[in-house]
Amino acid sequence: MRRLRRTILAILAIAAAVPLLGVPAAWLWLRSGLPDLEGTVSLPGLVAKVEIARDANAVPHIFAQTQEDAYFALGYVHAQDRLWQMDLNRRIGAGRLSELIGAGGLRYDKLMRTLGFYRDAEASVRALAPEVRMALEAYAAGVNAWLANRSGPLPIEFQVLRYEPEPWRPADSIVWGKLMALQLSGNYTEELLRARMMQRLPPDRIRDLFPDYPASAPVTLTAGLPDLDLDRLAAALPPPLGPATASNEWVVAGDRTGTGLPVLANDPHLQLGAPILWYLARIEAPGFSVTGATVPGVPFHLLGRNDRISWGFTTTGGDVQDLFVERLDPADPSRYLTPDGPEPFARRDETIRVKDAPDETLTVRTTRHGPVLSDIDPDALGAAPEGHVVALAFTGLSDRDTTPEALYRLARAPDWEGFKAALRHFQAPLQNIVYADIQGNIGFYTPGLVPIRRKGDGSLPVPGWTGEYGWTGAVPFDQMPQSFNPPAGRIVNANNRIVGPDYPHFLTNRWDDWYRAARIEQVLGSGRRHDVDAAEDLLMDNVSVAALELLPEMLRIDPSSSQARTALDLLRAWDGTLTRDRPEPLIFEWWLRDLHRALYADELGDLFADVWSSSPRLVIHMLRTARRWCDDVTTPDRTESCPDVLAASLDRTLAELAERHGDDPAAWRWGLEHRAPLGHQVLSRVPVLKDLFDIGIETDGGNQTVNRGGSAIRNAETPFAHIHGAGYRAVYDMSDPQNSRYMIATGQSGNPLSPHYGDLVERWRDGEHFTIGGSLDAVAADGLGRLTLVPPP
Incomplete structure (x- = not known):
């Protein structure tokens, strides 16, 4: 029905x-616009015949006679299945969203034009090695071959918005990497937030709010920095492109896997939606074999394996952005001050087309540190004191970005030395990359540009005219964090701290929580053989170490009602596993959400909404060590204790949950609130279409479990919607690479009318995986069809 x-x-x-x-x-x-999966198509631009067999999961297996043709075919199948996603991503990166949606896109368009991502992408194409440019050009030719030779209509999104896509260009493939570098490196927003907090709270209170923040780190605004209207500046800049990022990766040596060769697991956590970011593909060509996750619009595999090595990514969270307050030359405001005297701004005008409105002209100014962010909006410009502007230094701003070359060479690396040689080209975003090979080696490397600062730690805006806080270069590649065949026989990262206090270079002072890494280490250290099946199980592990650590602090209260007694009894017997069919995760997570508000909303006032996030370590710190936060500063006539706060918070939690789900806590379920909506970027905003193409599903896990079900708890209506998590999961078996396992969150197709738009959702939720391999004939026989691309006669 x-x-x-x-x-x-x-x-x-x-x-x-x-x-x-x-x-x-x-x-x-x-x-009729759904792609043809069978038959023969003659396409200009091909050198020789290419066979594309789609398996039962709609994954294309590309068998080409030249590597150039392989990239052509990948562009062709990406366009067949994900053209709308590709076009939207390049429009965002190029600052051309307003052309589609009107004035609502202007804030992001102005930011992208100011950063100059597309200009840098165009210039970076020219900086790449000839073979990498060849791959980009062949891929673009494949995309355009589908556009020129399609027989049916464009996907429904183009019909709803009534436009046709432009031909694909190599720069379109590079600009997506710029967007990811920005999303995974958004430290400038934290600088603003920390500076705003420092205008309202004493230093010791700020240290409490960042409990792993070193006591020796600076906590006062830099001397000599003029007053900024930080609230105004933060409000004028567009919000981050996506939620906070997280991922898991680990690799286990062969003596612990039962096969004698390593197993590597990886599941990058990013914003979830439909279609999912990732697209699975296999390429077989002379001298080139690669299988794993691609991003539509990009010709290179980001994650996966070749026939000798495998690799996985997590985000380092390095501080690679700084805000510099520049002082204008009093005698000539078209110049700004430097230690060597006034210098002129580099200036350019950007024209932004706006649907159903006049064009907008944006004048972009750039200093020696980077583009001027305070020019984006009149409110942002007014936030800087008279005679000053705010500029952004960012390692992701480069017109010679060779990161695409790193990906090209990574897929061809035969061993550890080839792996490292490929990563020398990696610039942004800063990543932790684990490695395994068929010789039994395991390794870890953190490639990317990390600035070396003359002074400071990048945690606050600094003066730009003195030169004392400037960047003097980047950490040398050979000195970046790395490990090869460590004695422990395993390497684990889940965005936790990657270096100890003796590491000579500053990476960041804000490492992510360690709970997921602690759980992975706990399971790997249990003595169980960690084969491929065990790795699949661990990817789906729903035990919250954070909950188990925090619960004893929360349960030290007496119940105020029979309902509270039921809830406390449930939590005392709970093992910390967040499954969708149980009430305990819902009670715990909602209570934790309310505790954040109860503990520090009174001190932060209107800043609370910007700080509010799911941070068990913060609540633990306040309940155990910094108990003064339990006192409500808005009630000066009394002093509240932590048990007072806990009891009142639990009562509010139970009242809110009863209003939403009935009076019996034992009948509540985590899945009632923890649902992955998997919304479409456009169609989910159209009333009838929103319900029509709903592929959302209840899920397990939470913000701190290995099977991460990330939520934005500040959202009043759906605080625990599963909007962030593992859109791609993989386990690589180095004893038998074709036994490696894969899964993505939605389906291979981005067309909502396709049977493969959401056909993987339940299997993804339930932790299933599949292999990608086999001969051309075997894949074609068991799959969806065999498409042959041939050059013209």
């Missing part, structure tokens, strides 16, 4: 999207 209902709604919605056609005709017409 559900499928029938969705079909009826589909017909009505599509008829509305294509009003010039009748209902059946609109449905059939849009479905």
Whole structure:
């Protein structure tokens, strides 16, 4: 019945999207745009025949006779399955979103134009090695071959927004990497937040709010820095591109796997949506074999394996951004001051087209440190004191970004030395990369540009005119964190701290929580053989070490009602596993959410909404060590204790949950609130289409479990919606690389009318994986079809 209902709604919605056609005709017409998976297509630009067999999971296996043709074919299948996603990503990176959606896109367009991502992408194409440019050009040719030779209509998103995509260019593939560098390196927003807090709270209180922040670190605004209207500046800049990032990776040596060769596991955590970011693909060509995760729009595998090595990524969280307050030359405001005297701004005008509105002209100024962020908006410019502007230094701003070359060479690396040689080209974003090979070696490397500062730690805006806080270069590649065949026989990272206090270079003072890493280490240290099946299980582990550590502090209260007694009894017997069918995770997580507000909202005031996030370590610190936070400063006539706060918070929690889910705590379920909506970027905003293409699903896990189900707890309506997590999971078996396992969160197709738009959702939720391998004939026989691309006669 559900499928029938969705079909009826589909017909009505599509008829509305294509009003010039009748209902059946609109449905059939849009479905005719689904890609051909069988047959022969003659395409200019090919050197020789290419065979593409899609397996039962719609994963393309590309068998080409030249590497250039392999990239052409990858561009072709990406366009077949994910054209809308590709076009949207390049528009965001190029600062051309307003052309589609109107003035609502201007804030991001102005930011992207100010950063100059697309200009840098165009210049970076010219800086790459010839073979890398070849791959980019062949990929673009494949995308454009599909655009020029398609027989049906474009996907429904293009019909709803009524436009056609432009031809693909190599720079379109590079600009996505710029977006990821920004999303994974958004430290400048933290600098602003920390500086705003310092205008309202004493230094010791700020240390409490960042409990792993070193006591010796600076906690006062730099002497000589003029007053900034930081609230105004923060409000004027667009919010971060996505939620906080997290990922897991580990690699285990062969003496612990049962096969004598390593097993490597990886699941990068990013924003979840439909279609998911990742697209699985396999390429076989002379001298080139690679399988794993691609991003539509980019010709290079980001994660995966070749026939000799495998690799996985997590984000380092390094501090690679600084805000510099520049002082204008009093005699000539078209110049700014430097230690060597006034220098002129580099200036350019950017014209932004806006749908249903006049064009906007943005004048971009750039200093020796970077682009001027306070020019983005009049409110942002007014936030800087008279005679000053705010500029951003960022390692991701480069017109000679060779990161694409690192990815190209990584997929071809035969061993550890080749792996390291490839990573020398890696610039941004800063990443932790684990390694395994068929010779039995395991390793870890953190490539990317890390600035060396003359002074300071990058935690606050600094004066730019003195030169004392400037960057003097980058940490040499050979001195970046690394490990090869460590005695422990395993390497684990889950965004936790990667170096000890003796490491000679500053990376960051804000490491992510260690709870996921602690759980992975706990399981790996249990003595159980860690084979591929065990790695799959660990990727889906739902035990919260944070909950187990925090619960004893929370349970030291007496119940105020029978409902509270039931809730406390449930939590006392709970093992800390966050499964969707149990009430305990819902009670604990909602209570923890409320505790944040109860403990420090009174001190932070209007800043609370910007600080509020799920941080068990912060609550533990306040309940154990910094108990003064339990006192409500808005009630000066009394002093609240931590048990007072805990009891009142639990009562509020139970009242809110009862209003949403009934009076019996034992009947509540985590899945009622913890649901992955997997919304579409456009169609989920259209009333009828939103329900039609809903592939959301209840899920396990939480913010601190290995099977991460990340939420934005400040969202009043859906504080525990699963919006962030492992859109891709993989386990690589170096004893038999074709036995490696894969899964993505939605489906291979980005077309909502395709049967492969959401066909993997339940399997992803339930922890299933599949292999990607086999001969061309075997894949074609068991799969969805065999498409042959040939050059013209």
